Amino acid sequence: MTDPYKVLGVSPNASDEEVKTAYRELAKKYHPDRYGNNPLSDLAQEKMQEINAAYDQIMKLRRGGASGSSGGSSYGGSSYGGSSQFRDIRNMINANRIEDADQLLDGVPSANRDAEWYFLKGSVLYKRGWLEEAYTHFATANRMDPNNAEYRAALNQLQWQRNAGGYRANPYGNRGGAPAQTGCSACDMCSGLICADCCCECMGGDLISCC
Amino acid sequence: MYKGVYCALCKCMGREYGILSRMTLNYDFAFLAMLGLAVKETCAGFERQRCLFNPLKKCLCCKGGEAFSFSAAASMVMLYYKLKDNVADQTFLKSIPARLALPYAAHMRKKARKRYEALDEVMEEYIKAQGRVEAENTQSVDAAAVPTARMLSKVCAMLSADEREKRILSRLGYCLGRWIYLIDAADDMKKDLASGNYNVFLRRSGITEENEISGAKEYAEQVLERTEVEAAATFDLLEEKRFGPILENIFYEGLPMVARRVFHPVEKNPSRKGRRRQAKQEKSGLKKTEVSGE
Numbered sequence: 001m002t003d004p005y006k007v008l009g010v011s012p013n014a015s016d017e018e019v020k021t022a023y024r025e026l027a028k029k030y031h032p033d034r035y036g037n038n039p040l041s042d043l044a045q046e047k048m049q050e051i052n053a054a055y056d057q058i059m060k061l062r063r064g065g066a067s068g069s070s071g072g073s074s075y076g077g078s079s080y081g082g083s084s085q086f087r088d089i090r091n092m093i094n095a096n097r098i099e100d101a102d103q104l105l106d107g108v109p110s111a112n113r114d115a116e117w118y119f120l121k122g123s124v125l126y127k128r129g130w131l132e133e134a135y136t137h138f139a140t141a142n143r144m145d146p147n148n149a150e151y152r153a154a155l156n157q158l159q160w161q162r163n164a165g166g167y168r169a170n171p172y173g174n175r176g177g178a179p180a181q182t183g184c185s186a187c188d189m190c191s192g193l194i195c196a197d198c199c200c201e202c203m204g205g206d207l208i209s210c211c
Numbered sequence: 212m213y214k215g216v217y218c219a220l221c222k223c224m225g226r227e228y229g230i231l232s233r234m235t236l237n238y239d240f241a242f243l244a245m246l247g248l249a250v251k252e253t254c255a256g257f258e259r260q261r262c263l264f265n266p267l268k269k270c271l272c273c274k275g276g277e278a279f280s281f282s283a284a285a286s287m288v289m290l291y292y293k294l295k296d297n298v299a300d301q302t303f304l305k306s307i308p309a310r311l312a313l314p315y316a317a318h319m320r321k322k323a324r325k326r327y328e329a330l331d332e333v334m335e336e337y338i339k340a341q342g343r344v345e346a347e348n349t350q351s352v353d354a355a356a357v358p359t360a361r362m363l364s365k366v367c368a369m370l371s372a373d374e375r376e377k378r379i380l381s382r383l384g385y386c387l388g389r390w391i392y393l394i395d396a397a398d399d400m401k402k403d404l405a406s407g408n409y410n411v412f413l414r415r416s417g418i419t420e421e422n423e424i425s426g427a428k429e430y431a432e433q434v435l436e437r438t439e440v441e442a443a444a445t446f447d448l449l450e451e452k453r454f455g456p457i458l459e460n461i462f463y464e465g466l467p468m469v470a471r472r473v474f475h476p477v478e479k480n481p482s483r484k485g486r487r488r489q490a491k492q493e494k495s496g497l498k499k500t501e502v503s504g505e
Contacts, residue, residue: 034444047448129357131389132352133351159440
C-alpha cells in the first residue's frame with residue numbers, strides 16, 4: 001500500500017494540524033465541484049478516495065488504532081439521480097457516451113426542451129470541450145430553473161468560482177475589473193530583466209551573470 | 212531548469228536535423244518536451260555542457276531522451292506546414308523567404324515523418340480542418356478553435372503510453388490548443404480588422420469599426436478565462452513525476468499573465484519601436500513566468 005503521508009504530501013513528523021491542512025487543500029483541489037461534468041471526473045474521484053483513505057489511515061494510526069473516521073470522508077462523487085424525463089440520456093452522459101446522448105437530445109422536440117434539457121445539452125458540449133456553448137446552455141438552464149443546485153454548480157464550474165471558494169485563489173486579486181496596475185511592477189521588471197538576459201545569452205553576451 | 216530543457220532540445224535538433232533547424236527553436240516546443248519529460252518514468256538528469264551559441268559559458272543541460280526527439284520532430288513538421296501555408300497565402304514577393312526555405316523544410320519533414328508518422332498525419336489534418344473552418348466563416352468560438360485544439364490534443368496524447376495519462380494529456384492539449392488559438396485571435400483583432408482576414412471574435416460580433424473592438428475584447432477575455440480554468444483543473448489530475456512546480460506555474464500564472472498582457476497592454480512607450488518591443492514581450496510573456504518559476 002502506498003505511504004499515506006506521501007499521498008498527502010506531508011512528512012510523517014507533521015503535526016495533526018498540518019496533516020489536516022494538507023488534507024483540506026487536496027480535498028478542495030479534487031472536489032467534485034471542480035470536476036462535476038468533466039469527462040475525467042472518474043479520475044478526480046479516484047484521487048479523492050485516495051486522499052480520504054490516506055487521511056483516515058493516518059488519523060487511525062495516531063489515535064492508536066481507535067476507529068475514528070474522518071469528517072472529510074463525506075466528500076463523495078456527484079451522482080445524477082432523481083426523477084427525470086431524460087434518465088437514459090443522463091446515464092449515457094455519465095458513461096461518457098457523448099455521441100449517443102447528443103443524438104437523443106437533438107431528437108427532443110423544441111417544445112419539450114426544459115431546463116434539464118439545456119443542462120444535459122450543456123454537459124455534452126462541455127465534455128466535448130465546447131466550453132462557450134456549454135456555458136450558454138448552463139446559463140439558460142439556470143434562468144429557466146433558478147433554484148436547481150445541480151445547474152448552478154455546472155455554471156459555477158465554468159467560471160472562476162470566485163463565489164464558490166475555488167481551489168487556489170488567483171494571486172492577482174480581482175480579475176474581473178480593470179487591472180489595478182498600470183505601471184511596471186517589481187515583478188515585471190524582474191521578469192523583463194531575465195528575459196533580456198536570455199536574449200543576450202542567445203547572442204553570446206550575458207546581462208545577469210548568475211543565470 | 213527550464214533553460215536546461217530548452218538547451219537540450221536545441222542540441223537534439225542540431226543532432227537530428229542539422230544546424231539550421233536550431234534557428235527555428237522556440238519555447239512552445241520546449242514546453243512540449245517538458246510535458247513529455249514530466250510524465251516519463253525516468254529522467255537522465257542534468258549536466259553541464261558547452262553551448263555552440265555561447266561557447267564561453269557552460270550551461271545546465273538536460274541529458275537527451277525520447278521527449279526531445281519527439282518535440283524536435285513536431286517542430287520540423289510544423290515548420291514545413293507553416294511555410295507551405297505562407298507560400299499559398301502571401302503575394303509572390305512577400306513569400307520569397309518562405310519559398311526559399313520550403314525545400315529545406317520539406318526535407319526535414321520527411322526525416323521527421325520517418326520516425327513519427329502519426330505526427331505528420333495529425334498536422335496535415337489540422338491544416339485541412341483549419342482551412343475548412345475559415346472557409347465556413349463560422350461565428351462559433353468553439354468551432355473555430357477546434358482544429359488547433361484537436362491537433363494539440365493528439366500531439367500531447369502521444370507523449371504517454373499509459374491510458375490514464377493519455378486521457379488527461381488529451382484534454383489538457385485540447386484546452387491548450389484552444390487557448391493558443393483564441394489568444395492569437397484576440398491579439399490579432401485590430402490587424403485582422405484592417406486586413407479583412409478571418410477572425411472569429413470579429414465575425415461573432417459583426418464588428419466593422421475599430422472603436423467597437425473593446426466590447427469584443429471583453430468577451431474574448433472571459434472566454435479565455437474559462438479556458439484557463441479548465442486547463443488548470445485538467446492539469447491537476449496529471450501525476451507529473453517532475454517539473455511539477457514549473458508546470459503548475461505555467462497553468463496557474465503563465466496563461467493568465469499572457470492573457471492580461473494581451474487585454475490590458477501597458478501603454479508606456481508610444482513610439483513605434485516601443486510598441487513593437489511590447490508586442491514581442493507579450494508573446495514571450497509565457498516564457499518569462501517559466502523562467503522566473505525556476
